[in-house]
Amino acid sequence: MDGIHDMGGMHGFGKVEPEDNEPVFHALWEGRCLALNRAMGAIGAWTIDEGRAGIEQLPPDVYLSRSYYGKWALRLQNMAVARGLASADELAAGRALHDAKPLKRKLTAADVPGTLTRGSFGRQAPAPARFKVGDRVRAKNIHPPTHTRLPRYARGHAGVIEAIRGCHVFPDSTAVGGGEDPQWLYTVLFDARELWGESADSTLTVSIEAFEPYLEAAA
Amino acid sequence: MAHDHEHDDDHRHGSELSEMQLRVRALETVLAEKGYIDPAALDAMIEAYETKIGPHIGAHVVAKAWTDPAFKRALIEDATKAAQSLGLINRVGDHLIAVENTPKLHNMIVCTLCSCYPWEVLGLPPVWYKSAPYRSRAVNDPRGVLADFGVTLPAATQIRVWDSTAETRFIVLPMRPSGTEGWSEEKLAALITRDSMIGTGLPKQPHEVA
Numbered sequence: 001m002d003g004i005h006d007m008g009g010m011h012g013f014g015k016v017e018p019e020d021n022e023p024v025f026h027a028l029w030e031g032r033c034l035a036l037n038r039a040m041g042a043i044g045a046w047t048i049d050e051g052r053a054g055i056e057q058l059p060p061d062v063y064l065s066r067s068y069y070g071k072w073a074l075r076l077q078n079m080a081v082a083r084g085l086a087s088a089d090e091l092a093a094g095r096a097l098h099d100a101k102p103l104k105r106k107l108t109a110a111d112v113p114g115t116l117t118r119g120s121f122g123r124q125a126p127a128p129a130r131f132k133v134g135d136r137v138r139a140k141n142i143h144p145p146t147h148t149r150l151p152r153y154a155r156g157h158a159g160v161i162e163a164i165r166g167c168h169v170f171p172d173s174t175a176v177g178g179g180e181d182p183q184w185l186y187t188v189l190f191d192a193r194e195l196w197g198e199s200a201d202s203t204l205t206v207s208i209e210a211f212e213p214y215l216e217a218a219a
Numbered sequence: 220m221a222h223d224h225e226h227d228d229d230h231r232h233g234s235e236l237s238e239m240q241l242r243v244r245a246l247e248t249v250l251a252e253k254g255y256i257d258p259a260a261l262d263a264m265i266e267a268y269e270t271k272i273g274p275h276i277g278a279h280v281v282a283k284a285w286t287d288p289a290f291k292r293a294l295i296e297d298a299t300k301a302a303q304s305l306g307l308i309n310r311v312g313d314h315l316i317a318v319e320n321t322p323k324l325h326n327m328i329v330c331t332l333c334s335c336y337p338w339e340v341l342g343l344p345p346v347w348y349k350s351a352p353y354r355s356r357a358v359n360d361p362r363g364v365l366a367d368f369g370v371t372l373p374a375a376t377q378i379r380v381w382d383s384t385a386e387t388r389f390i391v392l393p394m395r396p397s398g399t400e401g402w403s404e405e406k407l408a409a410l411i412t413r414d415s416m417i418g419t420g421l422p423k424q425p426h427e428v429a
Contacts, residue, residue, distance in 0.1 A: 005332055005333065006331065006332055007331050007332075007351055007354040007355040008329075008331030008332075008354065008355065008357075008358045008359075008382065009331075009355065009358055009359045010351075010355040011355070013350075013351040013352040013355045013356070014352050015352055015367045016347050016350065016352045016353045016356070016364055016367040016368070016419075017347060017350075017352070017367070018345065018347050018367075018368060018414070018419075019345065019346060019347065022345050022346065024268055024269045024273075024342070024343055025265075025269070026346075027236060027239070027240070028240075029236075029239050029240045029243040029244070031261075031265040031268070031269070032243050032244075032247055032261060032265070033239070033243045034264075034265070034268070034343070035260070035261035035262075035264040035265050036243065036246060036247055036250065036256065036261060038264060039255075039256045039260055039261060039264070040250070040255065040256070043255060043256070045255070048386075052332075052333055055333065064351065068334070068346065068349045069239075070239055073239055073242050073243050073246070076246055077242065077246060080246065080249075080250065085250065085253070085255060086246070086249045086250060086253070090245075090249045091242075091245045091246065091249060092245075093245075094241075094244065094245040094248055094249070095248055095249065095252060096248075096249050096252035096253050100253035100254050100255065101253075103255055106254060106255065106256070106257065107256055107257060107260045108257050108259070108260055109257060109259040109260045109262070109263040111260065112260050112263040112264050112267065113267075115264065116264070116267055116272065116338075116339070117339060118313065118338070118339065118386070118388075119313075120313040121313065121314070121385075121386040122313055122314070149332060149384045149385055150384070151331050151332055151382065151384060153331075153358060153359075165314065165385070165387055166314075168385060168386060169386070171385075185385050185387070187387075192359065195358075195359070196359050200359065201359075201360075201361070201362060201378065203374075203375070203376065203377050203378055204359075204361060204377075204378045204379075204380065205377070205378070205379050205380070206358050206359075206379075206380045206382060207379070207380070207381050207382065208382045208384045209382070209383065209384045209385035209387050210384070210385075211385065
């Protein structure tokens with residue numbers, strides 16, 4: 001979706017402001033919020049891409065004005081309610097009022113070390129890769145209203161296949177409950193002048209990780 | 220400016236604090252009472268990110284690469300496998316990719332779409348990495364971003380920005396500072412900052428840790 005989350009190349013957000021000796025969490029609730037979200041992912045309540053889509057669907061003003069974990073809390077609440085795992089009256093009351101919906105598994109403290117590793121998103125390839133290293137490709141000019149990992153700034157622009165990263169779960173599909181639909185994943189390298197015009201930094205190249213359906217052969 | 224921004228952030232966090240505390244507490248209570256999650260599991264997760272998983276892991280990986288050419292080759296070939304071989308963590312997630320800085324090339328990592336970051340080797344990302352200024356500017360004004368970090372690269376240095384738009388994750392292998400010949404891995408690791416492994420900083424110089 002062409003949302004506010006797709007920020008690459010936008011102007012007006014000001015300077016990057018690093019914080020010296022930044023703590024891991026700035027408040028206790030941030031840690032609880034991170035862990036709650038991770039736990040719900042670990043028990044299979046939603047996939048990583050459904051979760052990302054949940055953040056992207058926050059209204060733009062909310063997205064920009066909430067802190068990072070503030071957005072995570074809203075996402076968790078929205079998704080738990082949408083999936084019938086919690087209801088608005090329960091969240092208002094601060095306690096469970098209705099029977100639980102059965103989920104596949106529960107996360108215990110003993111399971112936690114396993115959740116600290118990212119899952120594997122590589123899958124068996126259903127077909128040979130369409131492109132090879134060195135091929136010139138163009139990122140398609142597509143604007144799906146649902147979750148995609150093709151950033152706007154790359155769309156319509158030509159680059160070169162620099163690496164083939166294997167066949168991976170396709171976010172555009174799994175985010176909408178369409179199954180994993182594995183697709184080849186490529187590192188595609190763009191010259192900054194192709195992306196940003198002649199005034200771009202001539203020493204700059206930018207790469208994206210692009211799934212095969214995002215790409216077409218370029219002349 | 221930095222002070223003003225911190226002030227704004229404090230203000231924002233302050234106004235959000237009680238609301239968020241209540242909201243997150245209600246979510247945790249309801250989801251725990253329903254049996255979906257165990258608060259003890261949340262405690263264990265928070266403890267791991269606060270005490271066990273952080274940039275010290277990446278720093279060991281880089282220090283090893285600086286001192287062991289065979290390891291460095293293995294790291295560039297397959298960073299997942301190489302980092303795991305050090306036994307610093309349970310298991311490194313799939314598709315970790317190490318990108319090497321050279322005198323001619325400087326690498327920088329961003330996630331313009333969200334906050335993808337190599338958690339297993341660097342811990343949780345700092346706020347600035349997840350912020351709109353970094354995510355918007357890294358891909359078209361990396362030298363300006365570097366200036367915000369007080370870093371200036373030679374005008375001729377090529378800059379390569381990696382946008383983490385899939386489940387591949389990147390760690391920068393920074394250049395080893397001169398004047399560190401004969402240093403142990405442990406001593407070298409003290410030079411390797413988190414930002415130098417994201418590409419928004421450079422390793423410390425020997426005199427800074429002497």
